[in-house]
Amino acid sequence: MASEPILRVSGISLRKGRAILLEDISFTLERGRFYGLLGPNGAGKSSLLKILYRAETANAGKVELDGRPVHAWGRRVYAAKVGALVQEKVSLSGMSLLEVVELGLLPLALPSREVRERANDALRMIDLAHRAGEDAAHLSGGEQQRLFFAQLLALDPDIYLLDEPNNHLDLHFQYKLLDIVKRRQRTVLASFHDIGLAVRYCDEVMLLDGGRLVGQGEMARVLDRRSLAKTYRVAGTFEAGRLEISGPI
Numbered sequence: 001m002a003s004e005p006i007l008r009v010s011g012i013s014l015r016k017g018r019a020i021l022l023e024d025i026s027f028t029l030e031r032g033r034f035y036g037l038l039g040p041n042g043a044g045k046s047s048l049l050k051i052l053y054r055a056e057t058a059n060a061g062k063v064e065l066d067g068r069p070v071h072a073w074g075r076r077v078y079a080a081k082v083g084a085l086v087q088e089k090v091s092l093s094g095m096s097l098l099e100v101v102e103l104g105l106l107p108l109a110l111p112s113r114e115v116r117e118r119a120n121d122a123l124r125m126i127d128l129a130h131r132a133g134e135d136a137a138h139l140s141g142g143e144q145q146r147l148f149f150a151q152l153l154a155l156d157p158d159i160y161l162l163d164e165p166n167n168h169l170d171l172h173f174q175y176k177l178l179d180i181v182k183r184r185q186r187t188v189l190a191s192f193h194d195i196g197l198a199v200r201y202c203d204e205v206m207l208l209d210g211g212r213l214v215g216q217g218e219m220a221r222v223l224d225r226r227s228l229a230k231t232y233r234v235a236g237t238f239e240a241g242r243l244e245i246s247g248p249i
């Protein structure tokens with residue numbers, strides 16, 4: 001099947017005061033592929049995702065969705081096409097679980113019956129349908145993460161941007177929710193610290209270090225002994241899909 005670009009990032013940089021968060025990043029995402037965003041703490045993974053879900057604007061370079069600059073898309077249309085699971089969580093006080101998921105469907109402007117159906121389906125996927133009417137602020141950290149996942153699954157955008165999607169999730173939900181996303185065959189860009197999860201889900205990875213893209217492609221090629229030492233500061237190997245770490249450097 002011929003590859004079809006859906007998102008093109010060309011030479012983007014992001015600065016905050018004198019700090020350079022991202023420098024000259026370029027890559028293309030092809031439709032239907034699952035991409036991992038790897039790199040140590042502070043590498044720039046969240047900053048890059050923020051630019052893609054338009055919470056930040058790059059100081060240089062451009063981002064195009066389906067061949068059009070991202071800022072040429074109306075907010076609502078863009079939000080329907082590019083959905084994000086983010087690290088900064090908003091206050092859920094006073095909203096029911098069902099209302100939180102329904103809120104995520106606003107960009108689609110659907111009839112209210114369809115909104116209700118989609119939201120209930122998504123709550124079933126995260127095993128919280130029986131608590132649909134409860135105050136969302138009472139959920140545990142992992143349950144809240146599942147709820148934000150439900151918002152995204154209900155929206156089902158063309159591109160899923162997932163910032164550390166396994167945050168707070170127990171093992172069952174780490175696999176269950178990423179399996180659902182994978183089965184949908186959308187375009188996914190997800191940051192991971194867990195290399196085992198990245199191996200299972202990613203078709204290819206991008207490795208960030210110090211705000212620069214230092215590797216891109218198959219995981220086995222990107223995570224060689226040298227790059228593990230240089231970026232993650234660990235001595236180890238990544239072979240036959242397994243990471244063996246002998247210790248920090």
Ligand SMILES: Nc1ncnc2c1ncn2[C@@H]1O[C@H](COP(=O)(O)OP(=O)(O)OP(=O)(O)O)[C@@H](O)[C@H]1O
Pocket residue numbers: 016019021039040041042043044045046047048
């Ligand atoms: N608003 C800001 N002003 C100044 N520096 C910032 C700002 N936001 C982020 N940074 C810095 O930019 C760098 C990249 O942060 P970012 O959150 O993108 O990293 P990350 O790769 O997602 O890290 P982690 O794996 O720890 O979540 C960090 O050093 C961070 O302290």
